[in-house]
Amino acid sequence: GPPLPIYQFALKDISSKGMCIIVRDGSPILKHLREGQMLELKCYSRDEFKSNITKSLRAEIRHITNGEPWHYKGSFLVGLLILDKA
Template sequence: MKNNPEDKEKMNLRIETRTESPRDASVEFTPGDTKMAYHFKLRDFSSKGLCIMVRKDSKVLKYIKTGDVLSMRYHPDEATANPVSHKTQIKHISEPEFGKQQDHMLVGLLILE
């Protein structure tokens, strides 16, 4: 197996200490030219961003890629709370640790403004 520098960089993005997200905190966005909004529970936080978990067979993965900047609505507690909109960059789309949620992908998010 090759040592791909890009793979190492993606691994380093997940090394930082993570804090579990507040109960029911979530994010909602409409990627690309789609008309469908996607809503995901926030998984965890670090000083460099947030993370959501997306099923590998989810159509949203066809519409997003690392580096994309999207307008996302953050729901701090529950879906009915007043959401806050932020420009957000997709920092990585990567496999979870071996043995954990193998049917999902981790999507790292960085709030830009």
């Protein structure tokens, strides 16, 4: 299919199962994502001492789940398995 549009998300480490991005319900990107899909990510450091460092990573979407009612309500958690540098 066509390439994915470019979106910017914060990569979060919020569970023991690994990294994820948080996507609001209704975001157009949701129709482009599926479990098992491989993504190429460009990550920018938010560390003030490493502000110019970027990394290219490959990741697999492991799950797309609703946020819990008490946390991330109205959003989906897109779980990622970071495989290696792209």
